[in-house]
Amino acid sequence: MPGIMALRKRAGDDKPLKNAKIVGCTHINAQTAVLIETLVELGAQVRWAACNIYSTQNEVAAALAYAGYPVFAWRGETEEDFWWCIDKCVAAENWQPNMILDDGGDATHLMLKKYNAMFKMIQGIVEESVTGVHRLYQLSKAGKLSVPAMNVNDSVTKTKFDNLYSCRESIIDSLKRSTDIMFGGKQVVICGYGEVGKGCCQALKGLGCIVYITEIDPICALQASMDGFRVMKLNEVIRNVDIVITATGNKNVVTREHMDKMKNGCVVCNMGHSNTEIDVNSLRTPDLTWEKVRSQVDHVIWPDGKRIVLLAEGRLVNLSCSSIPSFVVSITAATQALALIELFNAPPGRYKSDVYLLPKKMDEYVASLHLPTFDAHLTELTDEQAKYMGLNKAGPFKPNYYRLLSLKSCQIVHANKPTHKKSLVEYCCRYKCESCIVCKPKR
Numbered sequence: 001m002p003g004i005m006a007l008r009k010r011a012g013d014d015k016p017l018k019n020a021k022i023v024g025c026t027h028i029n030a031q032t033a034v035l036i037e038t039l040v041e042l043g044a045q046v047r048w049a050a051c052n053i054y055s056t057q058n059e060v061a062a063a064l065a066y067a068g069y070p071v072f073a074w075r076g077e078t079e080e081d082f083w084w085c086i087d088k089c090v091a092a093e094n095w096q097p098n099m100i101l102d103d104g105g106d107a108t109h110l111m112l113k114k115y116n117a118m119f120k121m122i123q124g125i126v127e128e129s130v131t132g133v134h135r136l137y138q139l140s141k142a143g144k145l146s147v148p149a150m151n152v153n154d155s156v157t158k159t160k161f162d163n164l165y166s167c168r169e170s171i172i173d174s175l176k177r178s179t180d181i182m183f184g185g186k187q188v189v190i191c192g193y194g195e196v197g198k199g200c201c202q203a204l205k206g207l208g209c210i211v212y213i214t215e216i217d218p219i220c221a222l223q224a225s226m227d228g229f230r231v232m233k234l235n236e237v238i239r240n241v242d243i244v245i246t247a248t249g250n251k252n253v254v255t256r257e258h259m260d261k262m263k264n265g266c267v268v269c270n271m272g273h274s275n276t277e278i279d280v281n282s283l284r285t286p287d288l289t290w291e292k293v294r295s296q297v298d299h300v301i302w303p304d305g306k307r308i309v310l311l312a313e314g315r316l317v318n319l320s321c322s323s324i325p326s327f328v329v330s331i332t333a334a335t336q337a338l339a340l341i342e343l344f345n346a347p348p349g350r351y352k353s354d355v356y357l358l359p360k361k362m363d364e365y366v367a368s369l370h371l372p373t374f375d376a377h378l379t380e381l382t383d384e385q386a387k388y389m390g391l392n393k394a395g396p397f398k399p400n401y402y403r404l405l406s407l408k409s410c411q412i413v414h415a416n417k418p419t420h421k422k423s424l425v426e427y428c429c430r431y432k433c434e435s436c437i438v439c440k441p442k443r
């Protein structure tokens with residue numbers, strides 16, 4: 001994890017997180033351990049729980065606990081254990097957290113609902129997932145967000161790397177490790193052509209699969225079409241496909257009705273954050289038999305003998321069934337650490353109780369920390385070129401409206417401002433807006 005180690009080295013003496021008390025709720029794996037150690041090295045105190053009941057690497061949690069870090073997590077927690085663990089991170093003797101590092105919004109949710117007085121003392125929230133960010137914007141819209149929050153998910157260094165490149169590799173890894181499927185010639189439907197969906201499609205197409213996409217957004221549907229995929233409704237392909245993968249961040253995308261129509265042996269899994277994309281509960285009826293064939297792999301059997309192969313009970317398949325590349329996690333972890341440092345050290349007034357994107361300069365910094373790994377040599381602008389382009393030679397090198405950010409993230413930011421709802425064009429800050437966080441970041 002070169003970026004996070006470089007950050008540790010560069011900021012270690014300054015201790016920019018001294019006095020920060022961070023409640024962490026993320027996947028607990030080897031890479032998270034490096035992040036936790038880094039935050040502590042930078043001066044923070046932490047208490048940590050898992051954001052997913054199946055993704056914890058027990059040996060890592062044990063090693064962290066053995067080293068003295070308060071970590072509350074194990075693989076295979078019940079729903080009740082899950083909330084108990086987060087509770088343990090929030091409420092402890094002589095402990096008033098002042099920062100939250102969340103992945104999915106559960107720590108934020110628990111504090112807001114159960115420990116509201118404590119929540120009001122929080123200085124900042126850093127949120128990693130699409131789902132958690134969505135909840136933060138909803139809270140902000142409802143006027144219930146009393147602290148500033150950093151939307152790390154839509155940082156280009158997160159979305160374009162973790163969601164896209166990491167999923168491109170780990171979807172294959174997780175399907176291979178949990179089934180013996182041969183990909184060539186298989187028909188696959190991927191629900192959602194966002195960053196995660198795009199990564200999965202690239203990988204599966206590369207291995208010779210015939211890939212169908214379902215989408216609700218015409219822009220993503222057009223992208224999928226122009227990338228050579230057929231965009232269909234799920235009902236139109238569900239009887240023929242061999243693999244169904246959800247990657248929408250939405251709920252009930254695959255319903256019992258769809259699963260009733262699937263063919264024998266169809267593999268069903270989810271790459272989205274929460275376990276709501278596939279309606280797994282609808283499979284817990286007396287007419288269906290569940291057979292656990294191995295860890296994270298269930299056969300669900302219909303009365304006529306048809307079976308579907310359900311992976312990780314509809315939870316994140318790659319984090320449940322495979323490992324993810326450390327390099328890409330380093331990019332996300334460095335982004336998270338910088339977001340924590342920024343929120344914790346920001347002078348009063350820089351951030352209000354709203355949801356912010358990390359300034360582009362920081363995204364560029366995170367990227368630059370990782371370039372030495374590839375022996376990549378950046379070209380420097382000449383004075384003349386910098387003047388011609390209207391750029392500072394040290395960056396940022398792109399305006400914030402540059403389409404490294406997805407249109408969707410612009411829309412989310414703008415959705416909070418009624419004046420931006422006038423027309424579709426005005427959704428896009430490129431044309432009209434002068435004042436939103438996307439157009440005018442506080443640097």
Ligand SMILES: NC(=O)c1ccc[n+]([C@@H]2O[C@H](COP(=O)([O-])OP(=O)(O)OC[C@H]3O[C@@H](n4cnc5c(N)ncnc54)[C@H](O)[C@@H]3O)[C@@H](O)[C@H]2O)c1
Nearest residue numbers: 130163192194195196214215216217248249250271272273
């Ligand atoms: N598995 C992983 O390692 C991993 C990594 C990053 C993100 N995620 C999670 O994956 C999910 C997707 O992330 P993303 O970055 O691709 O988000 P995204 O917003 O870029 O893409 C989601 C896409 O799904 C589409 N969609 C929504 N509802 C739909 C429906 N009912 N049918 C079809 N399409 C629908 C949206 O239009 C959008 O294009 C999120 O829950 C995110 O937290 C997982």
